[in-house]
Amino acid sequence: MTITPLIQTKDLCKSYDNDGVVTPVLFDINLTISKGEFVAIMGPSGSGKSTLMHILGFLDVHTGGRYFFQGQPTTTFDDDDLARIRATRVSFVFQAFNLLPRTTVLQNVMLPLLYHPAVPVGEREKLALQAVETVGLMDRKDYVSSQLSGGQKQRVAIGRALVTNPEVIFADEPTGNLDSASGIAVMDALQKLNDEGHTIILVTHERATAEHAERIIHITDGRIDSDTRNFARVIASEKNLK
């Protein structure tokens, strides 16, 4: 029996067309990611790693090649299909946290459930409280985002990402705006989610952050340079203990 990969790309390309000026960003990306993997996509600024993540997370569309999600070609998805996948099967943690201003921790975490078609209204608060507890912010659940530190904001964003119990969590430079201690805490949270079975796709330009993943894909100038197992994986919780 063949196991269908969660994500598979074949010669995937992306170029931007600005008033007739075509700028290619990704070239012939061939990639397979299985369910439950923790993958870091690493590369310097402008290498195309974020663009790849946005395409894989259905925030952007590719301009060439093919992208299969759980074996289904994504070109068959219309706008509503893509929105439903974003609501139920994937989620995001952004570098800039992207929390709603003047909104409490609990409300921010609850936000994706507004768009989830299968979660009943009565379940929302319970699920959000569980997610807030998972990221260790129960004592601050009624704080608004401006009352939180950077690390706490990113933990809220992680809580928001896991509240819908998605298959894949995309994290775009999640430690980029954090001090090292907060960064380790965030990586610890992501590793724990991975341990619970969530597929994590992490985008970073820092080697130290990428080393928390079990697989590192290196991109330079829109092409995959290397795709290797990380046998020297860093475990954030152990770092924390130290």
Add this chain to the structure above:
Amino acid sequence: MRFRDTFRTALKGVTVNLSRSVLTMLGIIIGVGAVVLMSSVGQSIQGVILSQISSLGPKSMVIFPGPEGVGPQGVTTGFDSLTFEDLSELMKLKSITTVAPVIFVPAKTSYGREEGNPRIVGVTGNFFKNQELSASIGRLIDQEDLGGAKKVAVLGSDALDKFFGSVDPLGKRIKIGETYYTIVGALDLVGSQFGQNVDDRILIPFSVAKNVTSQKYLNLITLQAVDSFDLAFDEIRTLLRYRHGIINPKNDVKKDDFMVHSSEQASQILGSVTLGLTLFITTIAAISLLVGGIGIMNIMLVSVTERTQEIGLRKALGGRKRDILLQFLSESVMLTVIGGIIGMVLGVFLAFVISGIVRNYLSSYAFAVSIKSMVAAFFMALCTGIIFGISPARAAANLHPIDALRYE
């Protein structure tokens, strides 16, 4: 996204920047407030005119001396064009049933220490028929009073209040000029006719008024048309022009030295006033709501730009195009609906205040609210929210998720 969630999200969008939302609503508040206020004032004015018409009677006509354009208020004195001979000739017209001559007596009135200047009106029995007047107490002036030139008087309701209050006036003697008159009755409340308060008057027999003033002319003549006003108008004008030597082949009423008015004309005035008011209100509403709508569209476009990243986030979290569209459309509709409700309350309040002030000068002016106009104004506000909110909402809904997230 469920409707309740859309509603709550929109409400938060409106309340999160309250001062801006209130300023945005101002155009709608003023627009709806103006419509409600003007329609309320219009309805009150209609009420005033209606009371005049009803007090005139359905087939009632009045001939005033003096040329058209001076206005009924100004013609009661100073013009001597209506003569007793005119009266006898008018009585012969087939299109007229009853004719009643009127003479005003310029005199001060007093009862005990109370003094006043009610209009003293010399009338015949037909006057009461033509004007459909009835006695609230006592009786009206009868043939015996007229024939015997008896010094009797019937009080209008305002005159009754002023001189006697709650005291029974029947049999009491009131001084008009230098003569005492016995009160034999008082009239029901009438209201106003052609802008004049006709309750502040005292009616005395025509024969007495004629003797007191020694007047050779009439101050006005009231009549009842048989059926057609047109025929009555034609006959009266033809007769009076002939008698007064007026050559007026083009039927230019300004050349005449008399004016003929009817209750039907008052109806026409009401119709034209109503039409004018409706057009006026519609214009105000259209302009105000247009301005208000543009204000709302402007603010919603600013809001979409300000919240581009939020829109991107909502899309990244699974928000569909229609969820975003409905969220922003609901916000603009909410702004106009709240603005509309505030405008309605404000309009009704102002109409109430105005009616309180105007009633001091025009007793028949009553506070009225046009529910139809309120509903229409509210729906216009609602439509404004939809029409002017759709473009910003579509702009928000059509944003590409990643472009919106990256927006700075």
